[in-house]
Amino acid sequence: MSFRHGLPEHERGVIDAALGILGRYLGEPGALFDNPQAVRDFLRLHLGAEKTEVFAVLYLDSQNRAIAFETPFNGTLTQTSVYPREIARAALGHNAAAVIFAHNHPSGAAFPSRADEALTVTLKAALALLDIRVLDHLIVTGSEAVSMAEMGLL
Template sequence: MSIRNWPESERPRERLLGQGAAALSDAELLAIFLRTGTAQQSAIELARGLIDQFEGLAGLFSATPSEVMACHGIGPAKYTHLLAALELGRRHSESELRQGVGLNDPRVAIRYISQQLKAERREVFAVLFLDSQLRLLAFEKIFFGSMTSCSVHIREVMSRALAHRAVQIIIAHNHPDAPAQPSEADIALTQQLMRACQLFDIQLVDHVIVGTSGSQSLALKGLMPVPH
């Protein structure tokens, strides 16, 4: 049955207006962007099918255009709506960071970094350059590697930090085909960068890792090494 024939209290748009976006499930929110379903499925059923097929929203938004549009009921128009929703989320997060809103809460930066790196299919090393008030000066993807490795040149990281006149930085990288669990090499790299930052009176705030099933902050986990 079409959503338009549902009771108003059960329709996603009406529920969003009356109860707020947080009251809706992932499928209901996705259905609002899809707008319509197919002859056989309502928009919510179509949304649930996409979430199931791609094992969650992260899988859906990191899939290639051909993978998504190969799904029954998803054509270029619906796919562009999804891309626009994803880009709005990214821009909203970046706007918060540039205003310094909530950056003393690592989860704000983690959300933004995850949005930037989760779709990458190779390993990427990136840096958030921040001023003294934790406002975002720039976000740069600096190094790119294979599916399993990325060579990070500390001199280049510091050069970019000085160019942006950053007082603080947050480093990040992704594990394209693995969980966000930090490796010994990740800890060692953090240690080396922390020492380099000290030489230039720059604070290394955090190291965020984006994996296949979520993200991890070394600062939140108490894993930021103590320089020596």
């Protein structure tokens, strides 16, 4: 269930319009993800206000153009189970050369936990065997998105 369901109809309309505009700009196949702020904005709009943890994957081609954006795992208020096998299968299915991971922290704390760091290491190692690069893992809240790559954690 999306966070938009609990909002008044006029607010849902504004958010849906913003997502549509940003989706046409970034979320459609072929959009170039070479601007870190645009990636942050895209992810904040999609994940920032979710009430439970949602893990997302942006699949990219060799030129960092979008192939697909998916939210394969949904969890509880404080955690989400993520399965590397399923991410690898989807990446191969999309013929992705690279991925960007993201998940939200409903608590509002935009800092990676030790578990987030360990998961990223595991995912990066699994995908490296398939020659798929992990470009980043962002922790998203309603007000910000923090890059683990920029923090030196990749």
